Amino acid sequence: MATKIRLARGGSKKRPFYSIVAADSRMPRDGRFIEKLGTYNPLLPKDSEDRVRMNIERVQHWLNLGAQPTERVARFLEAAGLKPKVERKNLKKGEPGAKAKQRAEEKAAKAAEASAEE
Template identity: 75%
Template sequence: MAMKLRLARGGSKKRPFYRIVAADSRMPRDGRYIERLGTYNPLLPKDSEDRVKMDIDRVKHWLDQGAQPSDRISRMLEAAGVIDKKERSNPKRAVPGKKAQERAEEKAEKARAAEEAANAPAEEAAAEE
């Protein structure tokens, strides 16, 4: 059985509240879980102590049993100092799309043409003198 540490959503519409749970990875997001490990309330300020509450001992127990934390849970555990920080590199994230690159090239060409047009009369006037 593949175990996951993940969030199970509760709360009403547009008022999210999450339980941090240990669950079988095949179960639905808000479905059956094995154990409740804590809570996460994203509506509270980031510096609030009540935003994330976890039973660290039980989380460590499940990690020792081979449970894999979801990305969001692993970030919370990194912030709590339970697990080491992972390297998250996405080099393509900063690269603009094709259309944006084409627009940038067109803009650079227009700027070069305008610069050449501005320099050409000045060079002709200097050549006449």
């Protein structure tokens, strides 16, 4: 059985609240899970202690059994010191679009012309 440590969404519309759970990877996001390991409340400030709460012993137990954390839960585990930090790549998001690149080239060409005339 492939086990994941992931978030299960709760809370009402526009008021998210997540449970950190150990679940079979074939189950739906908010469906059946094996054990509740903690909570995550994204509405609280980032420096709040109650934003992410985890039962560290149980999380460590599931990691030792081979459970794979999702990307978001892996970040929580890195912050808690349970996993080593992993370098992540943001391949396309920081790169400007085609039109922005074209405008930058035109601006650079105009600046080069202006400096050549002086």
